[in-house]
Amino acid sequence: MCVGEPMRLSTVDGIVGRTGDGTLIDLSLTPDLRPGDWVLTFLGAARERLDPDEAQKILAALEGLRAVMAGGSAGDAFADIETREPTLPPHLQAALAAGAAQG
Missing domain, CATH: 1.10.287 (Helix Hairpins)
Structure with a gap:
């Protein structure tokens, strides 16, 4: 299992970013990032920008x-x-609704 880890970029140089502790991050899947941006990383590669x-x-x-x-x-x-009910992603909610309508 792979767990995503949020990391904050301290520098960006093309498709390579670096965090405050010196960790190198591959940014090739997440264009237009700037120092200070948070990214969700998996195995050393940023997959999305996070607020x-x-x-x-x-x-x-x-x-x-x-x-x-x-x-x-x-x-x-x-x-x-903890205080809310779990929600399905939109594509699964649509599939559930379609199945309920047929059933």
């Missing part, structure tokens, strides 16, 4: 998972989703 709020939510969720895996509590790492 800062979304990046912080993902970072909190990852920290919560680390805490649980170490035998602790997730705390409020998932507070943004």
Whole structure:
């Protein structure tokens, strides 16, 4: 399983970015990025630009998972989703609705 990790770019040089800790990020799939932008990375490659709020939510969720895996509590790492019902992505919701209409 591959887990995406939010990272903030400190420098951008063409299709290569660098984070504050020196990590190199392949930006070839995410054009028009600038220093300071947050990106969701998988295996060293940026897959999408994130707004800062979304990046912080993902970072909190990852920290919560680390805490649980170490035998602790997730705390409020998932507070943004605990009070709402799960939702399907639009394409799955459309498929569900189409199936219900036929059924």
